[in-house]
Amino acid sequence: xxxxxxxxxxxxxxxxxxxxxxxxxxxxxxxxxxxxxxxxxxxxxxxxxxxxxxxxxxxxxxxxxxxxxxxxxxxxxxxxxxxxxxxxxxxxxxxxxxxxxxxxxxxxxxxxxxxxxxxxxxxxxxxxxxxxxxxxxxxxxxxxxxxxxxxxxxxxxxxxxxxxxxxxxxxxxxxxxxxxxxxxxxxxxxxxxxxxxxxxxxxxxxxxxxxxxxxxxxxxxxxxxxxxxxxxxxxxxxxxxxxxxxxxxxxxxxxxxxxxxxxxxxxxxxxxxxxxxxxxxxxxxxxxxxxxxxxxxxxxxxxxxxxxxxxxxxxxxxxxxxxxxxxxxxxxxxxxxxxxxxxxxxxxxxxxxxxxxxxxxxxxxxxxxxxxxxxxxxxxxxxxxxx
Ligand code: FAD
Numbered sequence: 348x349x350x351x352x353x354x355x356x357x358x359x360x361x362x363x364x365x366x367x368x369x370x371x372x373x374x375x376x377x378x379x380x381x382x383x384x385x386x387x388x389x390x391x392x393x394x395x396x397x398x399x400x401x402x403x404x405x406x407x408x409x410x411x412x413x414x415x416x417x418x419x420x421x422x423x424x425x426x427x428x429x430x431x432x433x434x435x436x437x438x439x440x441x442x443x444x445x446x447x448x449x450x451x452x453x454x455x456x457x458x459x460x461x462x463x464x465x466x467x468x469x470x471x472x473x474x475x476x477x478x479x480x481x482x483x484x485x486x487x488x489x490x491x492x493x494x495x496x497x498x499x500x501x502x503x504x505x506x507x508x509x510x511x512x513x514x515x516x517x518x519x520x521x522x523x524x525x526x527x528x529x530x531x532x533x534x535x536x537x538x539x540x541x542x543x544x545x546x547x548x549x550x551x552x553x554x555x556x557x558x559x560x561x562x563x564x565x566x567x568x569x570x571x572x573x574x575x576x577x578x579x580x581x582x583x584x585x586x587x588x589x590x591x592x593x594x595x596x597x598x599x600x601x602x603x604x605x606x607x608x609x610x611x612x613x614x615x616x617x618x619x620x621x622x623x624x625x626x627x628x629x630x631x632x633x634x635x636x637x638x639x640x641x642x643x644x645x646x647x648x649x650x651x652x653x654x655x656x657x658x659x660x661x662x663x664x665x666x667x668x669x670x671x672x673x674x675x676x677x678x679x680x681x682x683x684x685x686x687x688x689x690x691x692x693x694x695x696x697x698x699x700x701x702x703x704x705x706x707x708x709x710x711x712x713x714x715x716x717x718x719x720x721x722x723x724x725x726x727x728x729x730x731x732x733x734x
Contacts, residue, residue: 375467500634518613527562551568619685622673
């Protein structure tokens with residue numbers, strides 16, 4: 348089996364397949380494994396799977412657990428609503444909510460995989476015959492496999508080959524600025540051990556602690572530009588003008604934004620795809636269902652995909668396994684994609700009656716979104732196999 352991409356999805360799949368006695372080769376375009384971006388939050392639906400793959404202790408060692416989930420008015424810091432996390436989150440959803448540096452998560456996965464990843468392997472094409480799939484690399488080499496898994500991220504070439512040029516990632520009209528700031532540079536920040544969202548017209552700021560609380564990871568999202576014209580999804584422009592939307596907000600917000608030099612990330616999502624596989628080629632993770640980060644679920648859904656695909660492949664022939672994988676994954680990811688997209692606009696509302704309704708909705712967060720966190724992908728795959 349060939350896995351295109353050594354991101355969170357590709358590496359988790361390789362580990363989950365090995366648990367089932369299935370060999371895989373991981374092909375990665377980059378010449379070295381280095382994780383761009385700042386931190387990632389693994390919710391209960393992701394952390395319980397990591398634990399079952401035997402990675403729980405290593406993950407816990409790198410991870411930070413937050414004390415509360417807090418929504419605040421960005422300008423006066425009023426707490427709109429708050430929920431206790433730490434042990435109470437674990438009790439409610441059956442596994443911890445972890446935050447950690449992306450490089451640490453990647454290190455845990457790479458060490459657990461333990462085998463070489465084929466670096467500098469830039470996949471430019473996949474062809475299929477009846478008996479096998481052939482991966483073409485930019486170097487001219489080919490790799491033959493019984494199945495090719497496209498785990499090559501939001502701008503996936505495998506997705507383009509499978510779904511055609513009409514299924515590109517869609518720019519959301521919002522940009523994210525990510526950064527890491529030492530906590531001592533944030534003297535005005537209330538509740539630094541919480542995961543918090545500061546909301547206001549035209550923007551919001553999300554942050555949570557990593558490195559045992561010594562560092563705060565933030566994502567500031569603004570409604571611009573209207574169109575994305577950059578060739579890459581990271582632009583090196585001066586963020587000063589864009590971040591002007593936060594002028595007049597609480598001093599903790601200014602301290603955070605001035606504490607780092609964030610780059611602009613265009614925030615993209617896919618429209619839901621009807622067909623996730625064709626013959627011996629299948630999609631996983633962001634390649635299948637890139638979503639906006641506002642439910643904190645992109646990586647978690649990717650991990651769920653990996654576990655379910657491995658379970659299906661261990662139990663059935665490739666055609667049956669791919670059909671069952673799609674059945675198990677497409678509906679769930681579609682709802683979360685949609686919900687993340689809708690949340691984007693709600694977080695940036697101008698002052699007015701819609702804000703009152705939005706804030707009321709935030710007060711019912713566990714009832715509305717608990718189903719995402721309680722989900723057990725191993726159990727779902729096992730139940731489908733029994734049924
Ligand atoms: P990726 O991690 O993107 O990996 C794809 C890999 O494929 C890369 O290594 C790439 O180099 C390689 N590749 C690409 N093309 C080729 C090719 N042609 N040949 C070979 N290799 C190739 N998710 C969460 O769950 N929690 C969060 O808190 C969270 N925060 C986020 C914040 C932001 C601002 C953003 C943008 C995303 C966030 N996400 C979060 C989403 C999460 O990062 C992604 O969903 C996740 O990384 C997807 O994993 P993946 O393996 O599918 O793709």
